[in-house]
Amino acid sequence: MRRRVYLVLWGSALLACLAKLPILPGPVKLIFWVSCILVNSPGVLLIGQLVGYLWVRTIPGYLGAALISMLFWEPLIRWLERPISRSRRVFLVGGAGFALGGYSMAVERVNYQIRSFKLYIPDLPKGLEGRRVVLMADLHCGPVNRPSSLAPALKLANECRPDLILLPGDFVHYSSSYFGESAEWLSGLRPSIPGNVIMSWGNHDHWNGIEKARAAIGSVPGHILCQQRLLLQPDGSLSDEGPDGLWLCGLDDLWEGQPDLAGILRDLPARQPRLVLCHNPDVAEEQNGGRVDLMVSGHTHGGQVSLPGVGAPIVPSRYGQKYVCGWVMGPGGYPVYVTRGLGVGAVPIRLGVRPEITVFELHRNEKTGQTVLV
Numbered sequence: 001m002r003r004r005v006y007l008v009l010w011g012s013a014l015l016a017c018l019a020k021l022p023i024l025p026g027p028v029k030l031i032f033w034v035s036c037i038l039v040n041s042p043g044v045l046l047i048g049q050l051v052g053y054l055w056v057r058t059i060p061g062y063l064g065a066a067l068i069s070m071l072f073w074e075p076l077i078r079w080l081e082r083p084i085s086r087s088r089r090v091f092l093v094g095g096a097g098f099a100l101g102g103y104s105m106a107v108e109r110v111n112y113q114i115r116s117f118k119l120y121i122p123d124l125p126k127g128l129e130g131r132r133v134v135l136m137a138d139l140h141c142g143p144v145n146r147p148s149s150l151a152p153a154l155k156l157a158n159e160c161r162p163d164l165i166l167l168p169g170d171f172v173h174y175s176s177s178y179f180g181e182s183a184e185w186l187s188g189l190r191p192s193i194p195g196n197v198i199m200s201w202g203n204h205d206h207w208n209g210i211e212k213a214r215a216a217i218g219s220v221p222g223h224i225l226c227q228q229r230l231l232l233q234p235d236g237s238l239s240d241e242g243p244d245g246l247w248l249c250g251l252d253d254l255w256e257g258q259p260d261l262a263g264i265l266r267d268l269p270a271r272q273p274r275l276v277l278c279h280n281p282d283v284a285e286e287q288n289g290g291r292v293d294l295m296v297s298g299h300t301h302g303g304q305v306s307l308p309g310v311g312a313p314i315v316p317s318r319y320g321q322k323y324v325c326g327w328v329m330g331p332g333g334y335p336v337y338v339t340r341g342l343g344v345g346a347v348p349i350r351l352g353v354r355p356e357i358t359v360f361e362l363h364r365n366e367k368t369g370q371t372v373l374v
């Protein structure tokens with residue numbers, strides 16, 4: 001038993017190291033890497049928590065994860081190797097693992113939750129009072145997030161009767177061939193004013209070819225904002241400029257692009273409110289440069305797994321748990337809302353972190369002079 005478990009642990013870690021070889025085809029790399037993550041999950045979770053998510057994906061990270069996983073597996077193996085009722089224990093442990101895995105893959109992963117907030121913004125034009133903005137991120141269309149599993153999210157989003165829809169990035173996962181599926185899903189969005197769909201890029205869009213992304217997603221009725229801005233006018237329509245309205249500013253991705261918050265806000269009238277789309281919420285920690293009423297982000301997926309008393313063991317952020325999900329105040333003094341996203345990344349599970357559709361109802365705030373989310 002012990003020998004077999006250790007063979008699988010180290011075998012998968014070595015496969016993941018092999019995946020670093022550039023000669024291997026993409027699907028093989030993906031299988032190697034996912035096998036390492038799944039089999040060495042205790043080590044991956046611990047290293048992810050202590051050293052950072054990206055470091056786990058290095059060769060020392062894979063081997064370290066296998067080593068730490070051995071420490072976790074050892075007591076379990078000893079317990080399983082006790083002669084009395086061995087088969088019953090194997091059955092119990094295997095059954096529990098199978099049930100939890102099945103639930104996190106097949107049930108919670110697609111159990112979409114709508115979270116609604118009233119957003120009070122200073123200087124909001126009266127015409128935008130009560131307008132509904134839907135935020136969704138991280139579709140990750142790909143081998144796991146198929147159109148059939150994303151279809152309920154589309155239906156729910158349209159039932160929220162949005163006047164404006166915001167999608168800050170990560171439309172595909174693993175291959176540019178999924179940009180078409182993603183565009184088809186996006187074309188099914190039905191804001192009250194056709195074309196009121198604002199998108200910006202995430203790291204996976206860059207990784208799979210931003211020109212291919214632009215070609216496919218450019219066909220969607222809406223606007224891709226990459227270091228660009230548009231004004232939501234009091235009548236709900238979008239314009240390049242105007243005397244009154246809510247500015248929608250789209251930043252490029254932090255890991256693979258060059259986001260410039262100060263640049264996108266430059267020259268905007270101080271009395272006009274601004275809402276910033278930014279895939280990676282770490283930008284809020286690192287950039288400032290003018291009035292921001294709200295930044296909306298995704299990227300972290302809420303960690304996908306959240307354990308009681310521990311939180312999310314893996315968060316792809318330089319700032320640990322701070323931007324894992326929800327409402328955060330950055331050092332720049334402006335609020336950030338991080339949605340848990342719709343899809344999953346390489347690890348196809350969600351546990352304690354349901355996929356999310358966020359709804360903001362816009363209101364004027366004349367009392368505090370600050371954006372307030374309730």
Ligand SMILES: [Fe+2]
Pocket residue numbers: 138140170202204299300301341345
């Ligand atoms: Fe993502």
